Amino acid sequence: xxxxxxxxxxxxxxxxxxxxxxxxxxxxxxxxxxxxxxxxxxxxxxxxxxxxxxxxxxxxxxxxxxxxxxxxxxxxxxxxxxxxxxxxxxxxxxxxxxxxxxxxxxxxxxxxxxxxxxxxxxxxxxxxxxxxxxxxxxxxxxxxxxxxxxxxxxxxxxxxxxxxxxxxxxxxxxxxxxxxxxxxxxxxxxxxx
Amino acid sequence: xxxxxxxxxxxxxxxxxxxxxxxxxxxxxxxxxxxxxxxxxxxxxxxxxxxxxxxxxxxxxxxxxxxxxxxxxxxxxxxxxxxxxxxxxxxxxxxxxxxxxxxxxxxxxxxxxxxxxxxxxxxxxxxxxxxxxxxxxxxxxxxxxxxxxxxxxxxxxxxxxxxxxxxxxxxxxxxxxxxxxxxxxxxxxxxxx
DNA sequence: ACCAATTTGGAACGCTTGTTTCAAATTGGT
DNA sequence: ACCAATTTGAAACAAGCGTTCCAAATTGGT
Numbered sequence: 465x466x467x468x469x470x471x472x473x474x475x476x477x478x479x480x481x482x483x484x485x486x487x488x489x490x491x492x493x494x495x496x497x498x499x500x501x502x503x504x505x506x507x508x509x510x511x512x513x514x515x516x517x518x519x520x521x522x523x524x525x526x527x528x529x530x531x532x533x534x535x536x537x538x539x540x541x542x543x544x545x546x547x548x549x550x551x552x553x554x555x556x557x558x559x560x561x562x563x564x565x566x567x568x569x570x571x572x573x574x575x576x577x578x579x580x581x582x583x584x585x586x587x588x589x590x591x592x593x594x595x596x597x598x599x600x601x602x603x604x605x606x607x608x609x610x611x612x613x614x615x616x617x618x619x620x621x622x623x624x625x626x627x628x629x630x631x632x633x634x635x636x637x638x639x640x641x642x643x644x645x646x647x648x649x650x651x652x653x654x655x656x657x
Numbered sequence: 658x659x660x661x662x663x664x665x666x667x668x669x670x671x672x673x674x675x676x677x678x679x680x681x682x683x684x685x686x687x688x689x690x691x692x693x694x695x696x697x698x699x700x701x702x703x704x705x706x707x708x709x710x711x712x713x714x715x716x717x718x719x720x721x722x723x724x725x726x727x728x729x730x731x732x733x734x735x736x737x738x739x740x741x742x743x744x745x746x747x748x749x750x751x752x753x754x755x756x757x758x759x760x761x762x763x764x765x766x767x768x769x770x771x772x773x774x775x776x777x778x779x780x781x782x783x784x785x786x787x788x789x790x791x792x793x794x795x796x797x798x799x800x801x802x803x804x805x806x807x808x809x810x811x812x813x814x815x816x817x818x819x820x821x822x823x824x825x826x827x828x829x830x831x832x833x834x835x836x837x838x839x840x841x842x843x844x845x846x847x848x849x850x
Numbered sequence: 851a852c853c854a855a856t857t858t859g860g861a862a863c864g865c866t867t868g869t870t871t872c873a874a875a876t877t878g879g880t
Numbered sequence: 881a882c883c884a885a886t887t888t889g890a891a892a893c894a895a896g897c898g899t900t901c902c903a904a905a906t907t908g909g910t
Binding site for chain 2: 487620
């Protein structure tokens with residue numbers, strides 16, 4: 465049998481995530497990837513097929529990790545107000561800790577590519593839908609426990625919360641400071657009361 | 658004296674806006690611009706210097722037109738709730754009428770480039786600030802007229818409204834339908850009550 | 851009608867893009 | 881120790897990128 469790869473595929477995929485996340489698909493060149501992953505061109509191409517496939521794999525890995533965390537948080541929610549506040553705070557802390565202002569890989573990709581690439585549009589849409597559905601379930605549960613007084617539908621509120629999350633991450637990517645982020649989250653939370 | 662240009666610079670600039678708006682900076686090639694504007698390469702380069710300059714001019718034109726309209730609307734506001742609702746509805750109508758799902762040129766650009774290009778970052782930041790300030794003024798006025806019960810600061814609310822506008826346009830760019838857009842706007846408006 | 855200024859068209863530039871090729875190096879199994 | 885499979889490195893690929901060049905065409909002013 466042959467020799468084994470002397471690098472870890474997933475570890476490299478994580479590096480690819482960060483490269484694409486920072487500069488987007490078009491602005492990240494094959495050379496950037498070779499340099500950033502620290503492997504040879506050949507290895508890159510015979511491991512990940514091509515740039516687009518590597519991008520797709522990167523996006524899927526990101527989605528599983530990040531969205532997975534959020535779905536868990538929502539499923540374990542006991543107090544919907546606290547849960548949403550916690551989600552907002554996590555986002556704010558993460559974005560403020562990121563010196564590269566990367567924002568959200570999923571949102572960035574949606575803006576850059578979802579109008580021009582059907583497969584990527586599907587990944588983005590499926591992700592949005594799963595988060596939205598988890599939000600609906602958590603809000604519905606909170607409503608039954610008397611935690612939600614807002615008379616609008618749970619789905620409408622869920623779509624609003626999701627939109628606010630997107631907005632926070634676009635805001636962070638544009639270089640806003642913590643106070644702005646906190647203000648947006650505070651006003652959004654106020655609307656749930 | 659020499660012959661005059663046989664095309665209108667601003668008219669062509671508007672075409673450039675639409676091209677960059679649709680596909681973004683990196684994905685719009687010089688060839689796309691030549692085809693889309695319908696002029697020769699030479700004319701393009703000796704009129705607009707280069708691709709980056711053309712992009713910058715396009716972005717500034719968009720900013721003056723769109724933001725100008727919004728600032729006017731806000732300055733003439735008599736009922737802040739109605740004004741915000743009207744702004745949201747205009748955005749929804751415009752986005753739903755756009756078969757190309759272009760979203761907002763300013764938001765798209767912020768996501769694609771503002772982290773990597775200082776000059777463009779400045780244009781985006783200045784734009785955001787002017788809209789935010791106009792929102793603060795209009796909210797402040799509404800507050801004095803008893804139209805705003807929300808106890809949070811006018812600036813916080815302004816930043817939230819601006820974020821919601823961004824979110825609406827990212828949502829539209831991702832391909833969402835009218836109902837989703839309307840739901841987001843409805844919940845956001847509820848928070849002003 | 852002519853001159854001078856400017857635009858125009860088309861070819862060509864050098865460079866970077868994403869991708870492929872292939873021989874050499876490496877390694878596990880027998 | 882050898883074979884077979886696989887990875888690796890470096891060079892090369894064609895295609896497309898943004899940009900420049902220059903001769904030809906066009907036009908206003910005198």
